[in-house]
Amino acid sequence: MNIMYKRIKELASLNQVSIREIERCTGLPNGAVYYWxxxxxxxxxxxxxxxxxxxxxxxxxxxIDKNER
Structure with a gap:
């Protein structure tokens, strides 16, 4: 599994948001994150x-391992 996909799933879970909602809010096509x-x-x-x-x-x-900006 791709590290980016794994981290997005973790962040989605921590923030209690669905992948579909992330895609909608960021203007990504439906299913884009799963494709990754x-x-x-x-x-x-x-x-x-x-x-x-x-x-x-x-x-x-x-x-990097820390999720800081």
Missing amino acids: KHGQASQKAIVAIADYFNVSADYLLGR
Whole structure:
């Protein structure tokens, strides 16, 4: 499983929000986050998700372990 997908799922659970709601609020197509389980997201999508959760893109990508900005 892709680290970014895993971290998005964790953040969604911590914030009690559905993946669909995240996609809707960030303007991503329905099913986009699930696709990233085995695929890659665009830079624009990564930034949108990072902004939504107020975390760094590096955290989402697994480059750092702390979810601070």
